[in-house]
Amino acid sequence: MDVAQRDRRYLARAEAAEGVQVARSEGSVIFDHHGKRYVDFTAGWCVGNLGWGNEEILAAVRGFDGPAYVHPDYTFRGWSELAEALAEITPGTLTKCYRATGGSEAVEIAMQVAMAATGRQGFISLAGCYHGNTIGARSLAGDRGTYPNLLPHCRQVQPPLDGRAADRVERLLKGEKVAAFIMEPVVCNLGVLIPTAEFMARVREACRRHGTLFVMDEVATGFGRTGRLFASEHFGLDPDVLCMAKAITAGYAPMGATLVTKAVADAAGVDFYSTYGWHPLSVAAALANLKYWRRHGAALLANVAARGDTFRARLGGMKFAEQASVRVKGLAIGVEFGEDSDYASRLGERCREAGLLVSAEKENLLTMFPALTIEPEVVREGLDILERCL
Ligand SMILES: Cc1ncc(COP(=O)(O)O)c(C=O)c1O
Missing domain, CATH: 3.90.1150.10 (Aspartate Aminotransferase, domain 1)
Structure with missing residues (x-):
């Protein structure tokens, strides 16, 4: 065969x-x-x-001589180094980092944290979006054809992402108890849709007014894809939550991360545990990637x-x-x-x-x-x- x-x-x-x-x-x-x-x-x-x-990331992975594994409840130098480095390079005041194995899990963490921090159940996302393959992420996409029992209270806003779309988001935020608004700042999964600056500014501000967390999914856009290290920077955004994965290790090992502000982490008060989240080998690859980016x-x-x-x-x-x-x-x-x-x-x-x-x-x-x-x-x-x- x-x-x-x-x-x-x-x-x-x-x-x-x-x-x-x-x-x-x-x-x-x-x-x-x-x-x-x-x-x-x-x-x-x-x-x-x-x-x-x-070559540099390959060398870090091939020459890795750290521990084979670290229990999630223990401490590990690589974890604190990487979390600190991510806090430094991300936009706004994101200082607390949840460890994930990939992008879907990073989004799932964002959703759980948003629900815990706000005590609300609802989400707003873009029609046709993709944020991963968990039931939570699929609920954001809202396609009930194959999975009829998705999370309720997920609403989608239709592009184009202009002033009229911002009106619709504002109406939804006013009418319902929304835990989080989530989107990719440049929407790779919808064929690189680029929101207007007005849409981004108004939605960000409306989220603040209504106590809704503003979540940027930078799983695809992170690490330089759109011409800035993070695409949120194009719009001067300060997200409450930012998800990353994919290019965080430049492809050499699996990893995801969800960064939140201290206020959000404190309000959520939840832990997230994943056996292979931030495996030491992945951490070595991510640190080498960040070192490469610095230089x-x-x-x-x-x-x-x-x-x-x-x-x-x-x-x-x-x-x-x-x-x-x-x-x-x-x-x-x-x-x-x-x-x-x-x-x-x-x-x-x-x-x-x-x-x-x-x-x-x-x-x-x-x-x-x-x-x-x-x-x-x-x-x-x-x-x-x-x-x-x-
Ligand atoms: C924007 C976005 N979020 C989340 C995911 C899910 O990431 P993963 O495949 O690592 O679970 C993807 C994957 O393509 C993505 O493009």
Whole structure:
């Protein structure tokens, strides 16, 4: 039985896995088991922000000689160091950190903390959002088709994220007891929707007025994706709660974190325990990632800005077979086609065959999240492939 056959037989998936059998990855390039080369415009979906094979993080993981495991109730130097470092780099006054194993758990913690801190049950999020795969996170998405018994009291606001959407959020906040409003500050999961500054400012302020926690899910946007270390910075936001995961270790180990203000932590008064939350090996990877950012952050963000400009210019000039809306924020890139179109998934498949990896979120929505280190010639190569596949 080959790998694909074994995968189909033993892995629980709704659909057979996409074609690429990854053998090796290097920078912004992936090689499959036949040695076929792919330009990688996905970086594992906002995970490998430093490109594949970062020597410094690899060295930290391979040379790790700390404890095999630490009981969550004990103390560990790596935990306090990492929590302090995250408090320093995040926007606003987030100083208390819950340890998680990934993004879904980080969001679940945010929801539990919000309920405990406010004594309320309700949530507001964006229609069509994705915040993970727990029942809590799926409740935010509000899709009751497959899971009819989601949490009640979850309301969704329809984009576009402008003044009228802010009106709707304000009405909901007034009418109901809402524990938290949650969204991605740049919505990667909706094809890089960029809220207006008015929407963000008004919703943040309304949350403050109504005693509702303002939660920024930076699981995808965190660690430079949109051109700032955290996308909340684009709007000068000071969230009550911020979730992160994915690129926190640049892909070398699983980890998530939920940062809250001291006031929120005190009001919630809850603990969150997870056996593998902040495993020492993951902590070593995250600390190495932060060290890399401290030394190379300015250069990384400069590269994001320059390469983002290339994507914007080239995609803006491409002759897509259907009407396209191109949205670029740093190296978060979305191309949306008409609602009934399946052009994005067809295009995604064609690109893969031609040696370029992009994501088709939905049939009509293409996203690209290349490594922040991607070189100009690799951007050009990938965009040339995309253009040939149109
Ligand atoms: C914005 C956002 N939140 C949460 C999650 C869930 O993260 P994880 O897959 O690590 O559980 C994701 C995953 O794609 C995400 O994009």
